[in-house]
Amino acid sequence: MHIMCCLKPVPKPGTIKVDPQTHTLKREGSELELNPYDRYALELALSLAEDTKGTVTAVSMGPPNAKPILIEAYACGADRVVLLSDRAFAGADTLATSYVLARAATKLGPFDLIICGKVSIDGETAQVGPEIAAWLGWPSVIWVKEARVTNKTLELVRLTDSHLERLKAKLPLVITTENEINDPRPPSLKRLLTTLEKDPVEILTAQDLQAEPQRIGLSGSPTQVLDVFHPEYQSEQKFLSGPVEKLVDELVSVLKERGLIS
Amino acid sequence: MSIFIFGEWTGTDLHDSTYELLYEGRRLADILHTPLTVLFIGPPEGKEKAEELIKYGADRVLLALDQRLGDFRDDVYSRIVTQLLSKEQPEVMLFAATAMGQALAPRVAGTLRLGLTAHCIGFEIRPEDKALVQIRPSFGEDVMARIISRTKPQMATVRPGIFPKAPKDDNRTGHVETLALEEDLFVSALEILERQEVPVKDISLKKAKVVVAGGRGLQNKELFSKLFELAQLLHGAVGATRPVCHLGWVSEEHMIGVSGATISPKLYIGFGLSGALHHMVGLKGAETIVAVNKDPEAPLMRRAHIAIQADVREFLPLLIERLKGLNKK
Ligand SMILES: Cc1cc2nc3c(=O)[nH]c(=O)nc-3n(C[C@H](O)[C@H](O)[C@H](O)COP(=O)(O)OP(=O)(O)OC[C@H]3O[C@@H](n4cnc5c(N)ncnc54)[C@H](O)[C@@H]3O)c2cc1C
Ligand SMILES: Nc1ncnc2c1ncn2[C@@H]1O[C@H](COP(=O)(O)O)[C@@H](O)[C@H]1O
Numbered sequence: 213m214h215i216m217c218c219l220k221p222v223p224k225p226g227t228i229k230v231d232p233q234t235h236t237l238k239r240e241g242s243e244l245e246l247n248p249y250d251r252y253a254l255e256l257a258l259s260l261a262e263d264t265k266g267t268v269t270a271v272s273m274g275p276p277n278a279k280p281i282l283i284e285a286y287a288c289g290a291d292r293v294v295l296l297s298d299r300a301f302a303g304a305d306t307l308a309t310s311y312v313l314a315r316a317a318t319k320l321g322p323f324d325l326i327i328c329g330k331v332s333i334d335g336e337t338a339q340v341g342p343e344i345a346a347w348l349g350w351p352s353v354i355w356v357k358e359a360r361v362t363n364k365t366l367e368l369v370r371l372t373d374s375h376l377e378r379l380k381a382k383l384p385l386v387i388t389t390e391n392e393i394n395d396p397r398p399p400s401l402k403r404l405l406t407t408l409e410k411d412p413v414e415i416l417t418a419q420d421l422q423a424e425p426q427r428i429g430l431s432g433s434p435t436q437v438l439d440v441f442h443p444e445y446q447s448e449q450k451f452l453s454g455p456v457e458k459l460v461d462e463l464v465s466v467l468k469e470r471g472l473i474s
Numbered sequence: 475m476s477i478f479i480f481g482e483w484t485g486t487d488l489h490d491s492t493y494e495l496l497y498e499g500r501r502l503a504d505i506l507h508t509p510l511t512v513l514f515i516g517p518p519e520g521k522e523k524a525e526e527l528i529k530y531g532a533d534r535v536l537l538a539l540d541q542r543l544g545d546f547r548d549d550v551y552s553r554i555v556t557q558l559l560s561k562e563q564p565e566v567m568l569f570a571a572t573a574m575g576q577a578l579a580p581r582v583a584g585t586l587r588l589g590l591t592a593h594c595i596g597f598e599i600r601p602e603d604k605a606l607v608q609i610r611p612s613f614g615e616d617v618m619a620r621i622i623s624r625t626k627p628q629m630a631t632v633r634p635g636i637f638p639k640a641p642k643d644d645n646r647t648g649h650v651e652t653l654a655l656e657e658d659l660f661v662s663a664l665e666i667l668e669r670q671e672v673p674v675k676d677i678s679l680k681k682a683k684v685v686v687a688g689g690r691g692l693q694n695k696e697l698f699s700k701l702f703e704l705a706q707l708l709h710g711a712v713g714a715t716r717p718v719c720h721l722g723w724v725s726e727e728h729m730i731g732v733s734g735a736t737i738s739p740k741l742y743i744g745f746g747l748s749g750a751l752h753h754m755v756g757l758k759g760a761e762t763i764v765a766v767n768k769d770p771e772a773p774l775m776r777r778a779h780i781a782i783q784a785d786v787r788e789f790l791p792l793l794i795e796r797l798k799g800l801n802k803k
Binding site: 225230235248305306307310331335336337338339340341342343344345346347350351352353354355367371372373374375376377378379380381382385391433434435436437438439440441442443448449450451452453456457459460461462463464466467470472473474 | 484485489546548549552572573574576577579580581582583584585587588589590591592593607612617618619620621622623624625662663664665666667668669670671672683684707708717720726732733740741743751754762764770775778779780781782783784785788789792793796797800
């Protein structure tokens with residue numbers, strides 16, 4: 213089975229920079245790391261590929277400084293690692309992002325399965341997976357806990373709000389993984405060393421993907437951030453400071469006042 | 475012009491979030507002087523409950539009913555929604571950000587090439603052009619973003635638990651239409667084999683009268699776990715910020731905020747947590763907010779009704795000791 217796994221570069225918490233004009237993330241200026249939830253997606257991809265003697269192609273859309281993420285994926289066992297990188301991709305919302313990833317699936321495929329993480333910790337939309345499926349005209353299943361291949365179909369267990377569902381899905385298919393479903397393997401030192409001799413990361417631009425210019429980046433993004441604001445909270449406030457014993461006493465008397473303790 | 479919301483069937487009833495969508499959808503429809511339509515997809519046994527949505531504020535209920543729609547199959551459901559939106563071309567389409575809403579909305583948005591704003595917590599109508607302004611927490615620590623969509627219908631998913639449920643009014647009237655469903659809508663790559671209810675781990679966070687929550691300022695798992703002792707003394711529940719869940723100090727069910735639970739206790743005490751907006755969104759219904767933090771400038775300290783400047787390493791153990799002392803008396 214040939215699998216594409218989507219790995220999102222996200223800013224390290226605390227290094228987030230936002231473009232003051234478009235209010236979109238400036239990924240070039242931030243220190244990037246792998247979206248933590250995508251580790252489960254990669255592990256599932258690698259183990260399904262092992263079971264079926266298939267391949268894993270790890271793909272990220274991001275600026276050049278996202279490369280170390282793909283090197284790590286290579287060291288973990290991905291067969292092919294591809295960075296989709298072009299200034300024209302900047303400012304993409306989920307529709308424009310999923311378009312580029314879907315173009316990559318067509319260009320690098322054919323694939324039987326595309327695996328995404330549950331959600332990214334920066335965008336927090338959980339949209340990109342099902343949207344890739346929509347661009348490709350494929351079915352999709354989200355929040356997958358288990359997946360097993362049985363002749364040309366995938367048997368899945370997915371989580372809904374209140375149920376676990378076992379289902380059978382025809383391929384090709386897009387899935388997103390539930391968190392903490394497996395123990396992601398560490399990078400192999402041996403594979404890591406080979407990357408010092410030969411850089412495994414392939415880089416593809418908008419042109420390489422034959423992406424339509426009006427579908428990518430800011431211009432391909434129907435959602436726009438108008439502005440950002442700090443919510444205001446007006447409340448009458450009691451500010452307490454001083455010796456800790458006194459502060460504890462004051463809190464205890466508030467709790468008593470409100471009948472929360474007797 | 476019309477506003478559409480998605481009516482979600484749980485298998486036995488409508489999802490609570492559908493009534494929340496009705497509340498906000500009604501408010502927006504009234505501002506725009508436009509009808510509010512619910513699209514209901516489900517098995518025939520959902521018909522009666524769906525029709526009743528008129529009494530909760532809908533002007534029109536569209537029913538896609540079929541025995542085969544008892545299972546949520548992503549491809550079939552999204553085909554029905556997509557087809558209907560192309561035909562009806564509403565201004566706005568809202569889904570709840572439930573498991574089903576999150577599976578369905580992006581499939582529809584991708585197919586129709588539409589913008590989709592995730593997990594909104596508020597909406598405004600822009601006076602000059604009647605655009606739907608969609609509000610959600612943004613990347614930064616303490617900021618909200620106002621987002622608009624250049625495509626129509628303007629689509630968003632709405633965070634469950636944020637809006638109140640629409641009230642029932644027995645005198646309301648409206649139209650119910652049953653949609654004709656062609657056979658090829660049912661072609662699917664998915665087959666549901668088995669469904670098993672998962673016991674929701676009830677940590678009672680959502681119902682607790684008192685919530686004591688902790689953040690990174692508690693330094694380590696040992697001090698954090700003292701919160702469980704405190705919660706017991708106060709007959710409350712323990713909440714947490716996202717980073718401490720990721721650090722493994724406590725399981726994710728305790729998370730409060732955009733990625734976690736929305737709570738409405740009488741009393742909330744936050745220990746060593748900054749009060750980032752992502753966390754505060756979950757406190758929407760809290761009556762009294764107490765902050766314990768060594769930094770008087772922390773957002774939660776500015777927001778709290780009672781702000782206590784203290785080191786949690788001293789404050790928390792002492793508070794527990796005091797309360798235990800009271801119990802003994
Ligand atoms: C898309 C997205 C979604 C998110 N969703 C959520 C969510 O659902 N829930 C959530 O909680 N977070 C969420 N976050 C993270 C959120 O933005 C904040 O980073 C997080 O809430 C901060 O956690 P914290 O307060 O524990 O840590 P910090 O921000 O590090 O704050 C620690 C606080 O402890 C204080 N402190 C330190 N030492 C002491 C001491 N000895 N005594 C007293 N005080 C002390 C410090 O002054 C500081 O105010 C999300 C972030 C993103 C980007
Ligand atoms: N720029 C990107 N490059 C690669 N994968 C991505 C990218 N953005 C999103 N994804 C994938 O889509 C999932 C959901 O992301 P999001 O919709 O941003 O919450 C992530 O876990 C990734 O698997």
